[in-house]
């Protein structure tokens with residue numbers, strides 16, 4: 001595991017509210033418990049429980065959102081999550097989150113994202129570059145401190161309407177200069193229809209935003225086919241594909257974000273030895289290891305690398321290459337890619 005921690009890594013599939021530390025969730029629950037908003041022991045039971053089936057996970061998210069959805073808490077968790085990834089030697093992070101509107105506390109999707117940005121600016125353990133092409137932050141230039149790139153993806157929740165999805169896309173366009181690079185479609189896969197989100201996703205793509213979709217978490221082959229035909233820039237999971245969609249995915253060469261622990265714990269894949277990682281890896285299909293929800297699934301990106309290595313018999317050379325090739329699939333410009341490749345080159349010298 002230590003070696004996996006020391007390798008520089010690229011994280012492309014991490015949900016903000018799924019990556020919150022347990023200690024923070026407990027602290028928040030205690031405060032709300034004292035105020036009588038929630039019953040602390042109920043929350044404790046849900047957070048500590050081992051049951052993480054897909055159905056239960058979405059219930060857990062509803063609970064987490066009660067604990068975290070106010071501006072100052074969103075700022076706090078953003079800072080903590082970014083610092084946790086930095087501590088793991090993540091050198092490029094694409095963090096995704098669903099902008100939330102909550103009129104009762106005066107929260108709009110924009111003010112939610114402003115709170116996220118404040119959390120990013122509060123990061124103190126590393127120098128962060130969050131601006132697109134060439135517009136580097138002051139601290140980043142010439143500094144000898146550890147550095148990290150952070151970009152954002154705005155998630156559309158499958159419970160949302162076409163209008164709400166469109167609002168998220170417009171917000172992403174507004175926030176491009178602040179490091180928002182794309183759109184994700186996520187949320188409970190048995191809720192909502194592809195046709196509801198398609199207009200907003202199409203608009204996003206036309207406007208030059210990158211798109212990644214949660215695809216194939218349940219065996220809805222018609223939706224999977226429609227998603228591949230849309231040609232997103234990446235997809236997440238790809239667990240329940242039939243043979244025809246599998247062939248389509250491979251010929252379209254769409255990179256896949258692989259979340260091993262998440263797939264096992266949600267029981268989307270019954271056992272690690274039959275995980276589709278193996279088939280995609282052997283076929284040299286573009287793929288990247290990711291955490292999904294490091295808090296909810298009690299994992300880290302280093303643990304995911306360690307798990308892949310021990311489960312699929314990959315040595316250090318293969319693991320390093322796997323980490324490095326992820327640079328090809330990031331939603332950032334060539335300048336960032338070149339800089340990241342240099343970071344990996346430096347690291348390989350130190351590790352050998």
Ligand code: 5GP
Nearest residue numbers: 015016017018061097098155186187188214
């Ligand atoms: P947030 O967007 O609130 O920062 O992060 C939590 C949200 O991400 C959840 O409410 C859910 O919409 C989405 N999410 C997190 N993990 C998963 C997953 O494994 N599958 C899907 N489909 N959505 C997820």
